[in-house]
Amino acid sequence: MIPAPDTALSGWLGRLNALDPTRIELGLDRVRPVAQALGILTPSARVLTVAGTNGKGSTVALAEAVALAGGLRVASYTSPHILRFNERVRVNGREAGDDDIVAGLEAVEAARGDTPLTYFEFITLAALWHFSRLELDVWILEIGLGGRLDVVNVIDPDVAVITSIGLDHQDWLGHDRDAIAREKAGILRPGRPVVVGEPDPPPALRTLLDEHDGAVVRAGSEALRWNDEAAGPWGVHLATRNYADLPEPGIGGACSRRNAATAIAALDLLLGDLPPAAVARGVSDARIVGRLQRIGDHPPVIVDTAHNPQAAGVLARSLMRLSDDADGVWHCVLSMLADKDVAATVRAFERAWSEPSRIRWYFADSPGPRGLSAQQLAERADRGGDCLADVPRALDRARDEAGLHGRVVCFGSFLTVESALRHLHE
Numbered sequence: 001m002i003p004a005p006d007t008a009l010s011g012w013l014g015r016l017n018a019l020d021p022t023r024i025e026l027g028l029d030r031v032r033p034v035a036q037a038l039g040i041l042t043p044s045a046r047v048l049t050v051a052g053t054n055g056k057g058s059t060v061a062l063a064e065a066v067a068l069a070g071g072l073r074v075a076s077y078t079s080p081h082i083l084r085f086n087e088r089v090r091v092n093g094r095e096a097g098d099d100d101i102v103a104g105l106e107a108v109e110a111a112r113g114d115t116p117l118t119y120f121e122f123i124t125l126a127a128l129w130h131f132s133r134l135e136l137d138v139w140i141l142e143i144g145l146g147g148r149l150d151v152v153n154v155i156d157p158d159v160a161v162i163t164s165i166g167l168d169h170q171d172w173l174g175h176d177r178d179a180i181a182r183e184k185a186g187i188l189r190p191g192r193p194v195v196v197g198e199p200d201p202p203p204a205l206r207t208l209l210d211e212h213d214g215a216v217v218r219a220g221s222e223a224l225r226w227n228d229e230a231a232g233p234w235g236v237h238l239a240t241r242n243y244a245d246l247p248e249p250g251i252g253g254a255c256s257r258r259n260a261a262t263a264i265a266a267l268d269l270l271l272g273d274l275p276p277a278a279v280a281r282g283v284s285d286a287r288i289v290g291r292l293q294r295i296g297d298h299p300p301v302i303v304d305t306a307h308n309p310q311a312a313g314v315l316a317r318s319l320m321r322l323s324d325d326a327d328g329v330w331h332c333v334l335s336m337l338a339d340k341d342v343a344a345t346v347r348a349f350e351r352a353w354s355e356p357s358r359i360r361w362y363f364a365d366s367p368g369p370r371g372l373s374a375q376q377l378a379e380r381a382d383r384g385g386d387c388l389a390d391v392p393r394a395l396d397r398a399r400d401e402a403g404l405h406g407r408v409v410c411f412g413s414f415l416t417v418e419s420a421l422r423h424l425h426e
Contacts, residue, residue: 009098012105013085016119025118026149031125035154037111040128045075045136046270047155051143051184052163054311055197055259057288058251059163060142062263065250066282068093070275072137077127077152079120079144082289082305082418089127096130104130120144121151128155138270148186159270160187160194163262165202166310178204188212193269195224197262217265219258226261236261238268243276247284253292254317260286290417292318295424299331299402301395303420304411307340309348315411316352328358331398333410334381335364335391335419338372342380345412360401361385364394366415391419 035041048063050056057078067074073092081087086095104126108117117125124144131139141157143150165181174180181201185208188194193215201209201218209216217223223239234257235244243264249256260283268274290305292315302322306315319330332349336342350359361383363374367390372380374387374394388394391410398408410420 008102009085012102016105016122019119019122025121026146028149028151028154030115030117031121031151031154034108034112034115034117034125035128038107038125038129038132040125040132041155043132043139043155045073045131045139046159047139047141047157048159048161048266048270049141049143049152049155049157049187050161050163050266051147051150051187052161052198053166053180053184053308054306054314055163055255055262056142058253058256058259058286058291059161059197059263059266060140061251061288062249062260062283062286063140063267064090064093065286066263066267066274066279067138067140067271069282069285070271070278072271073135074138074140075131075134075136076140076142077124077131078142079124080414082414083421085123087289088123089130091131091134091136096127100130101126124151143184143187146180146183146186148183153187156189156192157187158192159266160189160192161197161262161266162187162194162205163197163259164310165198165205166308177202181205182208185209188214190214193217195262195266195269197224197258199258215269217269219262224261224265226257228257236264238265241268241273243274243279245276246280249283250286251288251291252318254314254321290414290421293417295421296399296408298404299399299406299408301399301408301410301420301424303417304409305414305417306349306411307336307345307413309341309344312345312411313348313351315409316349319407319409320352328407329360329402330358331360331362331402331406331408333362333364333391333394333398333408333416333420334377334412335366335374335394335410335416336372336377336412337366337370337415338376339370340413342372342377343382346381346383360398362394362398363387364391364416365389366413368415391416392423395420395423 064076076090089096108125195217225237233245249260363377
């Protein structure tokens with residue numbers, strides 16, 4: 001059973017949710033004075049900030065695991081969570097306790113005065129305050145939305161990372177990759193390094209990187225290469241050193257080596273020469289909930305948080321690698337939010353298969369003010385399939401029809417994965 005949250009923390013989160021957790025108010029002008037009052041603007045630890053459309057969470061988890069394997073004291077901040085709020089705030093590989101999070105929330109409440117804060121600003125400042133009270137070597141921070149105006153960007157990173165540039169959150173970040181790239185690049189700082197894991201940067205990002213006066217490490221350049229084809233041990237090749245004979249990343253998927261190489265390059269810049277044994281152990285040990293995660297057998301069930309075209313394409317390619325039957329059918333449970341491009345996400349997923357008949361769709365209602373009904377989802381996808389009232393029912397239908405030896409994948413949002421995990425694990 002998944003434990004019930006502590007009443008003190010749940011009370012705080014209930015009050016913050018009443019502010020409307022879906023409300024977004026980008027900008028640092030309100031947040032910076034509160035951060036100053038909290039004393040968090042100049043961490044004693046080294047700071048790695050990770051932005052990007054997809055791959056952020058995996059890159060953070062890989063960097064965290066490698067740093068921990070090297071004996072460092074590490075904090076990481078990610079969003080959103082899937083099962084427990086505490087997943088967002090980790091210290092030395094463990095979720096922060098309820099009391100520590102509540103202490104941070106109380107500190108923010110005392111520091112903000114009459115400054116209004118959004119849900120995300122409140123919880124992010126609380127996490128950073130908690131980190132600031134500890135003796136740590138490294139903070140690894142995931143940007144929530146965009147980069148330039150995200151509250152995480154109130155902290156100056158020593159090394160910035162941009163994992164990928166895809167189409168998502170267009171209402172906030174812009175309607176093409178150039179506009180989105182400009183927002184992501186807002187985490188760069190003058191004179192400080194940036195690692196770019198995106199193999200195909202849009203023109204706007206290439207221009208910004210050419211103009212940047214700090215070190216720029218680009219995927220595919222002599223400063224960041226890795227072998228991505230052959231099975232078995234692989235290596236990351238940087239400008240000054242190589243990390244060879246690496247195991248497959250513990251976080252699987254078609255982009256797993258790219259994310260691992262990006263994390264290694266960033267840590268190499270942040271900390272210097274990394275112990276090879278620690279790199280290998282960290283790459284192997286890294287885990288993250290909800291990314292190509294197998295949660296059931298007979299039939300096997302894979303869940304993934306993919307919720308935009310770029311992520312759906314990666315998921316499909318990853319599933320192809322897992323398939324031992326080139327002609328088999330995947331029973332696909334999909335539940336997405338209303339502000340996502342459903343049609344483009346479905347098309348990107350289907351491109352991995354030459355035959356559309358290899359995919360059977362099961363559409364499920366998504367809850368809340370941003371949700372879509374299964375029927376609306378099917379209409380936007382312009383695909384035939386079963387329409388069910390929620391993810392558990394869609395998942396049960398898909399598993400029944402797949403049979404003991406079929407294959408099921410469930411994706412579309414973090415809420416979709418949460419519903420699937422709770423249904424099969426409780």
